[in-house]
Amino acid sequence: MKQIIIAALIVALGVVGFVVVKNRFGSNAHQNSATSGQIILMNDSADTISVEYKVADKNVDAVLAAGQDVACGSNGLVRVFTAQKSGSYELTYPVDGSARRVSLSQITAAAKKDSVDNDLYLKTGMVGDIKVMYEDAQQTAD
DSSP: OHHHHHHHHHHHHHHHHHHHHHHHHHHHHHHTSOOTTOEEEEOOSSSOEEEEEEETTEEEEEEEOTTOEEEEOSSSEEEEEOSSOSSEEEEEOOOSSOOOEEEHHHHHHHOOEEEEETTEEEEEEEETTEEEEEEEEOOOOO
16 A cells, blocks of 8 residues: 555656646747747847837837847737847738748848938838838938
8 A cells, every 4th residue: 555655656746847847948948939920039149139019919128138039029010129220120020820030130131222201211121021121210400
């Protein structure tokens, strides 16, 4: 009878240990996996960048140090701000459940086509099905 109780205790402790380890390491792995409407943004620059996006109609701001990434957005729109430029990059993409990964260097390289619209300097381009638009307000002399 003692052997059955000891065996049951060992099995119970093993299950609890497995659940704790799975939750501990599983939550970190889940953080960087994109879900429907999200995109994984990687900061492959040497500078810190900031990101604005929405998750479930809630505005979220994140700061990414060099080498960090974040799964962000839920509505197909993400804004990225860099220290190198005064404007912002706006990423729009279809919310179709596909996983998307994009790096800052891809974003900055994609924005190539220049135009000026009123007082806004614009650059546009594409990274796959992700539309990239760089906007910077122009100073006007009055």
